[in-house]
Amino acid sequence: MSKPTQMSAPMRAPAWVSTRRLFEQSLQDLHKCTKLNQIKEVHAQIIKRDLHRDLYVAPKLISAFSLCHEMTLAVNVFNQIQDLNVHLYNNLIRAYVQNSQPSLAFAAFFDMQKNGVFADNFTYTFLLKACNGQAWLPLVQMMHSHVEKCGFFGDLFVPNSLIDSYSKCGLLGVNSAMKLFVTMDEKDIVSWNSMIGGLVKAGDLSAARTLFDEMPVRDTVSWNTILDGYAKAGEMNEAFELFNKMPGRNVVSWSSMVSGYRKAGDMEMAKLLFDKMPVKNVIPWTIIISGFAEKGLVKEAARLYDQMEATGLRPDDGTLISILAACAESGSLGLGKRVHASIKMTRFKCSINVSNALVDMYAKCGSIDMALSVFNGMHKRDLVTWNCMLQGLAMHGHGEQALQLFSRMQDEGFKPDKVTLIGVLCACTHAGYVDEGLCFFNTMERDYGIVPHIEHYGCMIDLLGRGGHLKEAFRLVQSMPMEPNAVIWGTLLGACRMHNAVELAEVVLDRLVTHEPSEPGNFSMLSNIFAAAGDWNSVANMRLQMKGTGVQKPSGASSIELDNEVHEFTVFDKSHPKSDTIYQMIDKLGHDLKKVGYVQQIDP
DNA sequence: ATAGGGTTAG
Numbered sequence: 260m261s262k263p264t265q266m267s268a269p270m271r272a273p274a275w276v277s278t279r280r281l282f283e284q285s286l287q288d289l290h291k292c293t294k295l296n297q298i299k300e301v302h303a304q305i306i307k308r309d310l311h312r313d314l315y316v317a318p319k320l321i322s323a324f325s326l327c328h329e330m331t332l333a334v335n336v337f338n339q340i341q342d343l344n345v346h347l348y349n350n351l352i353r354a355y356v357q358n359s360q361p362s363l364a365f366a367a368f369f370d371m372q373k374n375g376v377f378a379d380n381f382t383y384t385f386l387l388k389a390c391n392g393q394a395w396l397p398l399v400q401m402m403h404s405h406v407e408k409c410g411f412f413g414d415l416f417v418p419n420s421l422i423d424s425y426s427k428c429g430l431l432g433v434n435s436a437m438k439l440f441v442t443m444d445e446k447d448i449v450s451w452n453s454m455i456g457g458l459v460k461a462g463d464l465s466a467a468r469t470l471f472d473e474m475p476v477r478d479t480v481s482w483n484t485i486l487d488g489y490a491k492a493g494e495m496n497e498a499f500e501l502f503n504k505m506p507g508r509n510v511v512s513w514s515s516m517v518s519g520y521r522k523a524g525d526m527e528m529a530k531l532l533f534d535k536m537p538v539k540n541v542i543p544w545t546i547i548i549s550g551f552a553e554k555g556l557v558k559e560a561a562r563l564y565d566q567m568e569a570t571g572l573r574p575d576d577g578t579l580i581s582i583l584a585a586c587a588e589s590g591s592l593g594l595g596k597r598v599h600a601s602i603k604m605t606r607f608k609c610s611i612n613v614s615n616a617l618v619d620m621y622a623k624c625g626s627i628d629m630a631l632s633v634f635n636g637m638h639k640r641d642l643v644t645w646n647c648m649l650q651g652l653a654m655h656g657h658g659e660q661a662l663q664l665f666s667r668m669q670d671e672g673f674k675p676d677k678v679t680l681i682g683v684l685c686a687c688t689h690a691g692y693v694d695e696g697l698c699f700f701n702t703m704e705r706d707y708g709i710v711p712h713i714e715h716y717g718c719m720i721d722l723l724g725r726g727g728h729l730k731e732a733f734r735l736v737q738s739m740p741m742e743p744n745a746v747i748w749g750t751l752l753g754a755c756r757m758h759n760a761v762e763l764a765e766v767v768l769d770r771l772v773t774h775e776p777s778e779p780g781n782f783s784m785l786s787n788i789f790a791a792a793g794d795w796n797s798v799a800n801m802r803l804q805m806k807g808t809g810v811q812k813p814s815g816a817s818s819i820e821l822d823n824e825v826h827e828f829t830v831f832d833k834s835h836p837k838s839d840t841i842y843q844m845i846d847k848l849g850h851d852l853k854k855v856g857y858v859q860q861i862d863p
Numbered sequence: 864a865t866a867g868g869g870t871t872a873g
Contacts, residue, residue, distance in 0.1 A: 384864060419864040452865040483866040490867095514867040545868040577869045584870065615870045646871040678872050685873080717873045746873055753873095 290322035298323045302332075312339055318350040325354030343371075345379050353385045361389035378405070380414040387420040396428040400435070419449045426457025433461040452480045459488035483511045490519025495528075510536070514543045521550035541567075545578040552585035557594040560585075564597070574601075576610050583616035592624035608638075615643045622651025645673055649682040658690020675707050677714075684718035688725060696722045713739075717746050724754025729763055745771060 289301060302311075302320065310316045317336055324333035333354050340347060348371045355364035368386055371378065383406050390398050403421055411417045418439060425436035440446070440454045451474045458467035471477070471485045482505040489498035498519055502512060513536045520529035533539075533547045544567045551560035564582070567574065574582075579598060586595035599617060602609055609617075614637050621630035634640075634648045645668040652661035665683055669675065675683075680703050687696030700719050703709050716739050723732035732751055736743050748771040755764035 387864085416864050421864095423864065447864095449865050454865095456865060478865095480866045485866095487867065509866090511867045516867095518867065540867095542868045549868075575869095580869045587870090612870055617870090619870060643871050648871095650871065676871095681872050688873095712872095714872060721873065750873060 289316075290319040290326075295327045295329065298327065311336065312341070314340075314344065314346070318346050321347070321350040321354055325350075325357050328358055330354065330358050330360070343374060343376060345371075345376055345382065348376055349379070349381045349385060352382060352389075356385055356389045359392070361392055364389040378409065380411045380417050383411060384416050384420045387417075387424045390424045391427050394428050394432075396425075396432050396435075399424045399428055399432065403435075403439075415445065415447050415450065418443055419447075419453055422450060422453040422457065426453065426460060430461055433457045433463070448474075448476060448478055448481070452478075452484055455481065456484050459484060459491075462492075464488050464492055464494075479505075479507055479509055479512070482506075483509075483515060486512060487515040487519075490515045491522070493519070493523050495519050495523055495525075510538055510540055510543065514546060517543055517550075518546045521546055524554075526550055526554060526556070539570075539572075541572055541575055541578050544572060545574075545581050548578075549581040549585035552582055552591055552594055553588055555589040555591060557589075557591045560591075561594055561597055564594075564601075568601070573605070576613055579609075579613050580616040583613075583620040587616075587620040587623035590624050592621075592626060595620040595624060611637070611639055611641055611644065615641070615647055618644060618651065619647040622647060622654065625655070627651055627655050627657070640671075640673075642673055642676060642679070646676075646678045646682055649679065650685065653682050653686035653689055656689045658686045658692060661686035661690075662695075675709070677709055677712055680707065680709055681714050681718060684715060684722065688718060688722040691726065693722060693726045693728070713741050713744060713747065716741075716743075717750055720747060720750045721754070724751055725757065727758050729754060729758060729760050733763060733767075743770070 289298070298320075305311050305313075305316055305320070311320070317340055320336045321333045324330070324336065333351070337343075337347060337351050348367060352364045352367050355361065355367060364386060368378070368382065371382075383402060387399070387402055390402060399421070402424070406417055406421070422436045422440055425432040425439070428435075436454060436457045440450065443450060451470065455467045455470050455474075458464075458470065467485060467488055471481060474481065482501065486498055486501045486505070489495070489501065498516065502508065502516055505512065513532065517529045517533050517536075520526070520532065529547060529550055533543055536543060544563070548560050548563045548567065551557070551563065560582070579602060582598055583595060586592070586598070595617075602613065602617075614633060617633045618630050621627070621633060630648065630651050634644065637644060645664070649661050649664050649668075652658075652664060661682065665675070665679070665686075668679075680699065683699055684696055687693070687699065696719065700711065700715065703711060703715070716735065719735055720732045723729075723735065729751075732754060736747055736751060739747075748767055752764060752767045752771060754760075755767060
């Protein structure tokens with residue numbers, strides 16, 4: 260360590276003065292520092308100067324390590340301190356919240372109470388943030404009662420956080436938020452905005468609008484909240500009107516509009532607004548790219564992806580996950596691979612969530628080998644990883660492999676959840692393991708503590724129905740503890756179609772139309788069953804009935820991806836530039852198939 | 864403390 264010497268040149272301050280000033284400067288901004296190397300350097304200096312137990316320095320260190328996701332180091336700092344105070348606990352609690360470990364945040368809170376350290380308003384705002392991911396009403400209520408006991412309502416941060424956390428707990432939560440909101444003597448703009456946001460989230464747009472019109476002063480957040488409410492509800496005319504009327508628009512306002520048009524399926528308007536945006540960040544880029552990808556317009560999506568990279572914007576996890584999910588939905592393997600390549604180029608390692616999205620994308624696009632390869636290459640996996648892989652194997656008929664994966668995940672200590680069991684039952688269905696499926700279904704509550712949800716009943720009806728056990732399937736529908744929905748009846752109808760069970764099909768359709776009176780597919784399904792049974796009178800009757808109720812069958816479409824472009828085909832489609840050649844080939848294939856004895860099944 | 868994109872589910 261350098262010591263001050265008399266030999267230093269008089270013109271300049273000695274080196275140790277500047278390092279000390281530098282050090283003090285680093286200490287000042289330490290809690291905002293996100294570069295781990297720099298923090299470690301300062302940390303070393305801190306230890307050298309024996310400052311690591313300093314009650315001013317330690318919280319800053321915790322905060323800095325937390326921002327770098329170095330929780331072990333943060334906790335180490337905390338554990339060095341003998342006489343703990345609120346400030347230290349608050350920093351630890353916030354660190355856990357930032358690093359998505361809400362239960363440890365609460366553990367720290369209980370520890371704090373045990374040690375006789377009193378919580379303050381900061382503690383409660385952090386803890387309420389920890390409640391947000393859980394959407395668990397009793398937890399928020401518990402925080403509420405704590406706060407009431409301590410009387411922190413003078414600070415608007417606490418009641419405002421309560422409104423926000425309540426609002427994230429579904430419909431009951433919004434009621435509690437409203438109760439609190441109306442009793443607040445003093446409110447600020449955040450109270451109003453949080454309450455409006457809660458109502459929007461609960462789907463009560465008109466109540467949200469009433470509050471919005473009532474509030475004394477509105478800021479950009481207020482306008483954006485209500486604007487996004489209309490956009491999410493698909494009410495784009497109202498959204499557009501507000502968008503034009505609002506005093507100041509920012510990236511968020513524009514993004515809500517682009518997102519709204521995308522959700523409404525209007526990519527033309529979405530692109531128009533996107534192009535007009537004065538400032539763009541990764542979020543609007545994400546919306547527009549995944550919007551095109553979702554529709555299978557992969558050329559446009561890929562072009563925009565290149566453009567985004569060219570502007571120097573780095574896609575974050577949200578961008579990658581969103582685009583990969585869109586690829587999975589539309590089956591755009593080419594674009595998915597393109598995104599994967601870009602991840603490999605630009606990232607040293609990718610997060611669990613991004614890897615999960617990759618596994619899912621490859622599996623859904625039919626590339627089960629690539630899905631397995633990403634899966635096997637992952638250093639860390641979570642429940643979603645296993646569920647995606649299991650589902651992928653199951654969907655592609657690798658029932659045996661799926662069930663092996665199921666036992667492997669348990670060997671590695673993962674507890675199956677609701678989604679896992681849907682995958683397991685699905686694997687049994689696609690592999691034709693009727694008995695194994697029944698066994699899993701009957702023991703899932705005992706063995707895994709999962710009460711069968713309607714989705715599991717759906718799987719079982721599919722399993723029994725496909726296997727030709729139609730009576731058992733129907734009996735299961737009748738004995739379900741919950742009201743069967745359209746999915747259940749639709750699955751059963753599909754099984755009737757598969758096994759030409761005319762009488763049961765009529766009963767099932769009768770129930771199905773009470774749920775989906777205008778879904779044309781259901782009628783065609785029954786119509787197909789009649790046709791297969793040679794009952795052409797009933798087919799004709801059904802057609803008349805459909806005409807009478809105005810139900811129209813849209814033409815079915817199939818699609819295929821070639822050279823990074825998704826081609827879609829409908830019946831009698833002549834729009835493709837090479838349609839003549841395509842139809843010639845189809846005719847030839849038809850002839851060849853007939854020669855080997857294939858009998859074509861024609862949907863009326 | 865409040866606003867825009869985010870992985871699994873027939």
